[in-house]
Amino acid sequence: MSEVHENEAGSVANRLGDAENAQERFEIMYSELRDRICMLVYAPGSQLSEEAIADEFGVSRSPLRKALKILEADGLLQSQQGVGTLVTDIDLEELSQVYQLRMELNELTGRLSPSSAQSNLLELFDAMRNRADSLRTQPNRDNFARLNIDFFHAFQELTENLPLRDVSEKLFYQTCRIWLKLIPNMDLSTEVDIFCSEIEDIADAISLGDLQAAALTRRAHLSMGFIRLKKQKDRQSS
């Protein structure tokens, strides 16, 4: 199965071969693994094999293990000797505190060191608007997830406070899987519509140059999204 990867032009192994130093190689492995985890290529609760991944990436276990260790510190993996490396499962209750914090941080994103490069932001959010449009006409699970990730990163540009960005990113990757996990029980079209409206609302605020309004809108949507997730879960368990 991994032969498929090895023969692809932009495979991880190839990219690793082109990398110039250890730091770059680490970054490639780390972001690839994180992407697979939060796109549910590696499902919550599933087991990973260091050897299999190392083979696929064309490296030994040593450098791969560094990336795995960081992902463990991020709360996305859990390793135990004799057992294996497991993708952490996610529970809405446990994520409640993370969501609370993320909401507050989003408000800070509009308030702390607001970005000065307004023209870049306009382009960026116009692109987001376009992607939202095309997603709306053809709702698709993976594209939805991908846009969610990319929109998050666009939103991060609103602040120039780097530590705030780092912190927000970490928390985002702890929570973003919950959507893909629960979306099969929800109506994809509806969720896509709601999300696209959010993107448009925020893009409008950016157009007006009102970063704080954009942040508060984002915060409100995050809050509502969490409530929808909870309602869905309650409906399912009853």
Add this chain to the structure above:
Amino acid sequence: MSEVHENEAGSVANRLGDAENAQERFEIMYSELRDRICMLVYAPGSQLSEEAIADEFGVSRSPLRKALKILEADGLLQSQQGVGTLVTDIDLEELSQVYQLRMELNELTGRLSPSSAQSNLLELFDAMRNRADSLRTQPNRDNFARLNIDFFHAFQELTENLPLRDVSEKLFYQTCRIWLKLIPNMDLSTEVDIFCSEIEDIADAISLGDLQAAALTRRAHLSMGFIRLKKQKDRQSS
């Protein structure tokens, strides 16, 4: 020089020998190294030797490197092949954003999931008050730094929001070295007095059960502390 460590009763090597699993061993090495860095045992800009530390700890480089990699992710170390492992230097300007964020997070600490175990808090902050008293009578650089660290952890107890605690802790360890670095140019007694007053103010608020007031006080002191650091630096450079 490392023989001293090896023969001490509670040496890291001994503690590592008693540890039951890899996770515990990692935790011991990680916290020990972090402590040495933020107590300036390993000064900013100094170079560490993986081999020397591994020898002192009585382990091979492999498990040690995991701890070093996490500390690098924390922003306390920086490794480069062929060069070495360097303790990151700290600059007040670069820490400005971290301080800004920490101030906001402190306010959240009093607002998000306030701790319900009030009796524990009372004991904890009374102990802090006592330590502050004894430090005031005999100002001492290391005890000052140690109390600063422990008081931070006590303050963390005010919130039950675990992600907030994690985030705050990481940011704290990014900034706490700046005091030890700049205190030689300042008056230790004065700084100790100011810090002890802060502890007393916050302990008073806790006694009244007003967690939010405690958090706001802390935020105010953090802000004033940063301003004092900046003033000191300006005076020095002029």
Add this chain to the structure above:
DNA sequence: ATGATCTTATTTGTATACAACAGTCATATT
């Protein structure tokens, strides 16, 4: 049949040897 114990397979953790890299110093060449 059931329970306990031993064996075995699989996995991560650790130790170690070697490769890759950066800096330094000496040396040769212009």
Add this chain to the structure above:
DNA sequence: AATATGACTGTTGTATACAAATAAGATCAT
């Protein structure tokens, strides 16, 4: 004399062999 070049030294990065731990299955006794 200046500069380029090469070997040498010390460092982290990587590969690999082996140790330790866990889980599952087989075997045996009851």
